[in-house]
Amino acid sequence: MTQKLLITNAAQLITMAGHNDHPAKQEAMSDLEIIENGSVYIEEGKVVAVGTDEEVRADYQDLIGTESHIDATGKVVTPGLIDPHTHLVHAGTRENEYAMRLKGKTYMEIMQAGGGIHATTRATQAASHEQLYEESRKRLDQFLLHGVTTVEAKSGYGLTLEHELKQLEVAKQLDSEHPVDIVSTFMGAHAVPIDEKDNPEPFVNRVIDEMIPEVANKKLATFNDVFCERGVFTPEQSKRILEAGKQHGLIPKVHADEIEPYGGAELAAQVGAISADHLLKASEQGIKDMAEADVVGVLLPGTAFFLMAEFADARRMIDGGVAVALSTDANPGSSPTISLPFIMNLGCLKMGMTPEEVLTATTINAAHAIGAAGEIGSLEPGKKGDVTIFNVPNYLVLSYQYGMNHVDTVIKAGKALVLGGQLQ
Ligand SMILES: N=CN[C@@H](CCC(=O)O)C(=O)O
Numbered sequence: 167m168t169q170k171l172l173i174t175n176a177a178q179l180i181t182m183a184g185h186n187d188h189p190a191k192q193e194a195m196s197d198l199e200i201i202e203n204g205s206v207y208i209e210e211g212k213v214v215a216v217g218t219d220e221e222v223r224a225d226y227q228d229l230i231g232t233e234s235h236i237d238a239t240g241k242v243v244t245p246g247l248i249d250p251h252t253h254l255v256h257a258g259t260r261e262n263e264y265a266m267r268l269k270g271k272t273y274m275e276i277m278q279a280g281g282g283i284h285a286t287t288r289a290t291q292a293a294s295h296e297q298l299y300e301e302s303r304k305r306l307d308q309f310l311l312h313g314v315t316t317v318e319a320k321s322g323y324g325l326t327l328e329h330e331l332k333q334l335e336v337a338k339q340l341d342s343e344h345p346v347d348i349v350s351t352f353m354g355a356h357a358v359p360i361d362e363k364d365n366p367e368p369f370v371n372r373v374i375d376e377m378i379p380e381v382a383n384k385k386l387a388t389f390n391d392v393f394c395e396r397g398v399f400t401p402e403q404s405k406r407i408l409e410a411g412k413q414h415g416l417i418p419k420v421h422a423d424e425i426e427p428y429g430g431a432e433l434a435a436q437v438g439a440i441s442a443d444h445l446l447k448a449s450e451q452g453i454k455d456m457a458e459a460d461v462v463g464v465l466l467p468g469t470a471f472f473l474m475a476e477f478a479d480a481r482r483m484i485d486g487g488v489a490v491a492l493s494t495d496a497n498p499g500s501s502p503t504i505s506l507p508f509i510m511n512l513g514c515l516k517m518g519m520t521p522e523e524v525l526t527a528t529t530i531n532a533a534h535a536i537g538a539a540g541e542i543g544s545l546e547p548g549k550k551g552d553v554t555i556f557n558v559p560n561y562l563v564l565s566y567q568y569g570m571n572h573v574d575t576v577i578k579a580g581k582a583l584v585l586g587g588q589l590q
Pocket residue numbers: 253282283286393421424469495497498499500501
């Protein structure tokens with residue numbers, strides 16, 4: 167039987183149409199392409215028709231009132247939200263470090279003393295494939311309940327070939343078994359193993375000579391990411407790792423200028439990265455380089471919030487011509503949340519973004535940050551039938567009422583998986 171779904175009469179249908187070739191920049195980030203009293207028809211997982219209720223309803227009258235009909239009267243309909251930067255697959259939590267930070271220890275001090283990423287690495291190495299799968303599956307359910315239909319997921323808590331592969335294989339299995347789509351990133355260069363911290367070169371060489379070829383050979387990742395930060399990987403080491411990935415078809419991404427200005431944004435532009443992420447301390451030159459090289463700036467305000475750091479200057483980046491996307495950075499150390507709607511609140515309240523810009527940043531621009539704008543990120547004929555319906559009368563309420571989950575319905579490839587805020 168043909169799979170059909172008709173969504174009718176949304177108070178606002180936010181389509182985000184028209185930005186498939188390039189991410190939205192500057193004024194275009196405010197261009198939501200809203201249809202009032204809008205309807206969408208999805209068939210076999212793909213969007214077929216988008217328009218006013220009058221236009222669309224006429225062709226699909228027979229579905230009204232059936233199981234294949236969702237009445238969105240009084241609600242806001244958007245493309246399924248996309249989270250373009252997560253550390254989804256990991257074991258355990260680090261609330262003990264949170265308590266230490268509240269007493270004055272810094273994130274980097276904790277990491278350099280063997281905690282931080284190293285603590286989660288120990289837990290992730292010790293966890294079985296099944297344990298990691300189960301922990302991560304629960305997080306994916308939470309993402310779905312918060313309106314997210316696609317996430318990027320990084321490795322980087324394995325730090326050996328065996329355990330990096332384990333993380334990526336868990337992500338692959340989740341991608342095929344859980345309705346939320348996963349796009350994978352290899353991040354073997356997330357930290358230098360603590361017992362090698364005084365001599366990182368052999369580890370850098372293992373990432374380049376052993377891990378990257380094997381990950382690429384097994385087709386376990388699309389992207390290759392590196393934590394370019396003082397005390398972690400230098401710009402020179404990062405560049406070697408990213409160039410090596412390119413040789414094996416892995417597209418570069420950079421954890422850039424998170425703790426201090428370190429040339430990460432400049433490096434992302436130089437190597438042709440698809441995105442540079444964090445950017446709290448990005449330099450003027452780095453922002454200029456990113457705008458010119460079309461590197462998407464993935465901003466993670468949850469991390470600044472949770473590390474009690476100064477927020478990235480989204481306003482300066484958008485005005486300077488950088489296409490901005492937003493993400494949770496979901497991870498156990500610097501941003502233990504899966505709430506993309508809360509990240510949207512922070513985008514407005516702490517980074518100078520407008521309600522229109524944060525919607526663009528979590529839909530079409532987020533799709534561009536993971537190279538998926540041809541398939542997701544907007545509601546246009548031919549795209550995946552991924553839809554989020556919010557129980558609010560207009561989109562301004564989403565960024566105005568903060569810390570709340572207004573998600574009512576989530577549709578993945580034409581199938582309703584969340585109804586009335588509940589997983590089905
Ligand atoms: N900054 C580097 N990596 C992660 C944090 C990882 C962790 O603390 O476990 C991030 O993006 O914030």
